[in-house]
Amino acid sequence: MGITERKEREKAEMRRRIVDAAIDMFVAEGYEKVSIRNIADKIEYSPATIYLYYKDKDELLYDVQAEAFQRLADHFRTHVVSEDPLERLHQLVMSYLDFAREYEELYDLMFIIKAPMNTVENEDKWDNGEDAFGQLRDTVGACVEKGLIRFTDHMIATLSVWAFAHGFISLNLRCRINIAELNEENIPIIMRQSVQHYLDTIKV
Incomplete structure (x- = not known):
C-alpha cells in the first residue's frame, strides 16, 4: 500500500471514529447537549482534530444522519421481502413504524431537527435519504403501474404514503398523541391500525 492510499485509509478510519462517537452521544444525551469538545474527549483527540474533518457540528450531524x-x-432490505407490490408496500410501511419506534432518537436526528439540513441549504438536493426513499418510491410506483392503488402519479402517491406514516410517528415522538382518550401503551397498536386503514383505503 502506497503513502497516499494509507493516508486515505487513515482519514476514513478517523472519520468513522468521529461519526460513531457522535451517534452514541447524540442518541444518549441529545444533539443540543453534545459539543465538538465532548466528542473529541470521547475519542481522546483534541477538538482541532475533529475540525480537520468537519467545519461545525451541523456538518458532522449530516454524516451521522x-x-x-x-x-x-438496510432495515427495509431485511424486512421488505415480498414480490407482491401491495404486500411489499405493507411490509415497508410497517417496518418504517417499527424502525421509528426502536430508534426514536435516531429518527429525531433524521427527520425532526433541522440542524443537518443547514449543511445542504445551498445544494441542489438532499442525498442522505435517497436509498431508503428510493425503496418506497419503487414499491409505490409498482403499485401505481399495476393499478393496485388509487393514484395515477407516482410521486404524489409516494409522498402521500410517506407523509401519513411520518405524521403519526412525529406526533408520537413529540408526545402529541398522549391525550386522555388514549392509553399510552395502546398508541403503537393504534398507529399500526390507522396506517393499515389508510393502506386499505387507497387500494383499488
Missing part, C-alpha cells in the same frame, strides 16, 4: 438513513435502508 447519513449513517442513520443507511440503517433504515
Whole structure:
C-alpha cells in the first residue's frame, strides 16, 4: 500500500471514529447537549482534530444522519421481502413504524431537527435519504403501474404514503398523541391500525 492510499485509509478510519462517537452521544444525551469538545474527549483527540474533518457540528450531524438513513435502508432490505407490490408496500410501511419506534432518537436526528439540513441549504438536493426513499418510491410506483392503488402519479402517491406514516410517528415522538382518550401503551397498536386503514383505503 502506497503513502497516499494509507493516508486515505487513515482519514476514513478517523472519520468513522468521529461519526460513531457522535451517534452514541447524540442518541444518549441529545444533539443540543453534545459539543465538538465532548466528542473529541470521547475519542481522546483534541477538538482541532475533529475540525480537520468537519467545519461545525451541523456538518458532522449530516454524516451521522447519513449513517442513520443507511440503517433504515438496510432495515427495509431485511424486512421488505415480498414480490407482491401491495404486500411489499405493507411490509415497508410497517417496518418504517417499527424502525421509528426502536430508534426514536435516531429518527429525531433524521427527520425532526433541522440542524443537518443547514449543511445542504445551498445544494441542489438532499442525498442522505435517497436509498431508503428510493425503496418506497419503487414499491409505490409498482403499485401505481399495476393499478393496485388509487393514484395515477407516482410521486404524489409516494409522498402521500410517506407523509401519513411520518405524521403519526412525529406526533408520537413529540408526545402529541398522549391525550386522555388514549392509553399510552395502546398508541403503537393504534398507529399500526390507522396506517393499515389508510393502506386499505387507497387500494383499488
